[in-house]
Every structure is written in structure tokens, then in C-alpha cells.
Amino acid sequence: MNETKPFNQPVDEYQAEKASNSYLMSMVAIMVGVGLPIFNLIATFIFYMANRKEAYFVRWHCTQALFSQVILFLFNAPAFVWLFTIIFRDNEFNNNFFAYIAVVLLINLIEFIATIYTAIRTRKGLHFEWIIVGPLTHSVVKNKEEVI
């Protein structure tokens, strides 16, 4: 589903590590036991803000990691709110809810696998572009070196 495209510029060890860490940030947020959907997003956002002035490769992957979490958040947040209304309001468990949770779990699983895979690839200095967020990242992140 995703495609690997070579970057024109050479990627050094430092850049590869930074780019890889941008994906690992969301993993860390899950591993420390923060199940709330917003925390993965916050973690990648903080990492993005800290690295937004880095080299193109790092910036590009920090942005892709951030956008992937934004899209995931769009799916996870309604599930969370839905569950909240069931527990704290008068809403009830029903088949619509379970079907939605199944879809959200599947999306999260795909994203989880893709995140690990991309973290490994970028750690080796290889570029890896996701569908949906890849084109969005390209339209936002510009290669300053090339523009000059």
C-alpha cells in the first residue's frame, strides 16, 4: 500500500535517527499506558515542533508522523466519545458501536504496523511514503535546499 521513494539528498546517521524517532513517539505514548487518543497526537506534535527546522528528511518524516496521528485521531476520537456517552450518559452498547470499534481497531492495527515498519526503514536512512498522508506531507513540506 505504501511506496518507497528515494530522496535526492544523502541522509546521515543523525537525520535517520531523528526521522525514525518521530514515528516511535506515538509508540512511546501507547507504551507508557496512555490510552487516550489525544496523547499520541500530542507526543508527535511536540516532536514535530522540536524538529521543524531540521533537515528536509527529518522535517518530512516528522510531518508524516504527525499527519498520520491526526487522521488516526479523527477515527479514534468519535469512538472514545461514543464509549464515554455509553458509560456516562444514557447511550447504550449496540451493533453500530461494535462495528465502528472493529473498523477503528483495524485502522489502528494497520497504522501500528506501518509505524513500526516506517521507523525501521527511516532508521536505515530510507524514505518511506504512506498513502493519504504522504501526498499531504508533500504538499506541506518543501525542500528549502532545492528551492534555493
Next chain:
Amino acid sequence: MFKKFLLQFFLFLLIAGLLWLGIRQINLYKAARIDERIEKLEERLGDLFLNIFAQQHRQITEPEVHEYLEYLTSEIFQKNNIDRESIDIYLLRSKTVNAFALPGRNIILLSGLIDYTETPEQLIGVIAHEIAHLEADHVMKKLSREVGIAVLLAAVSGNYNMELLREVAKLIASNSYSRAIETEADLMAMEYMINAGINPRGLIDLFKRFGEDFDILPSELQWLGTHPASEDRANQLKKKLEELAHTDFKVFDAEEWEQFKERLENP
């Protein structure tokens, strides 16, 4: 590039939507036997809390007393299509003026409340109110909200702290439902009574009495102790009663009622 993103994103939404529609057909809710599991959880919680209350108060088992209670409430069940067999009513001896619904479709009536009520209609009103809590599933909703599903599951699995369970039991007995939930139960109770041909003024009168007596006997009047203002509830019910069409109401034998109360006083 942005157009490519939009195209892929909408395609992704379309696939996710179709997947959701497809999974809906499987009926995961039924497959996971959620209703069955919740029912079992409720039953086990009900038994657990019944034991706690039974340890604190002596149960009244006199057949005459229960027969009269059956007589009072039978129409409420029949005329409102509520399965009588599914609800257990327990009578416990206590001076506290209280009644409450427990998980597993159980109702506990304390003798202090029966003693406090002046007419059969008032007592039926309280029972109808507790039946409404059960029918609308208020008890489990309240417990899962205030105690948490994890604690409830731990309780039924035997992995619990007795102190914690006693605290939960106190929470149930406190009748601390929200105003909206109480109003819903009040209106349902009134409807049950009208359907059964029983004068719902009994419930209104009881609320008025609670309103008047509450300041005098705060510790004794637990049933209304944490409920919303009883005067307001009485007025709300009165207003609703005027809107509803109703015919003649059933008349209960005053002598039988007095005998019932005497039996409770002198077991």
C-alpha cells in the same frame, strides 16, 4: 499533491464506511452475547448486595405480609406488561425510611418506609418508582458510571474488598440518582399507577409529606434524603396528572391496610 491526498482520503473514507456497513451485518453485539453477559453480571451483583443488606437487617418473610404486597402491586405488573417473575421484592426490618432497587432486578423495601406511608397508594407509588428504576436500567447505569465496570467485574469474580463493596452498597441505598433520572422514574411510576387504575396522588402526597418532614427528620428519611426537592417533584407530577386522562381509581380496604401495617409492627 493535495488533490492526490483528497482523492486518497475520500477513497479511504469510502472503504472504511463500506467496511463498517459490512461488519454491521455480522451483528457483533449478538455474537459477543453482550445482553447475556450483562444479565449474568447483574444477577451476581444483585446476590452480592442482597447478602450485604441481609447481614445488616432481618428479612421479613411472613407470608401474609408478602401476600398483601402482591395484592397491592399485581395490577402494576399486569397492566404495564412487566414480568412479575423477573422482579424480586425483599422486605427488611429497619426504622430507616428507605426503599431502593438493586442490580439483578431486586427491590428492597425497609419496614420504616412502609410504616411511614399512610395509604396503600403511597406505598404502591414508591414500589412503582423503584420498578421504573429497574425497567429503565438506572441501577446498572449508575453503578457503571460511579463505581466503574472494572470494579463491578472484580466484585463478581470474587476478587473484591469487602469494605469497598459495603461502600458501593451504601451508594445504592443512598438513592443518589440525578434529577433527570428521578424525574423519569417519577413519571414512569405515575403512568404505571394510572394504567393499573391506582390513584397516583398517593405518590404526590408522599412527596409532599417528605418535603414537609425532611427538615425535621433528616437522618430517618433516606428515601428522599438525596433525591431532588420533593416539593418540586410533587408539583411536577401534579401538573402531569392534570394532562393525563384517567377514570375512577381502585379503592383499597382501609382495614386490610391497617392490619398489614400492624403485622409489620408486631411480627
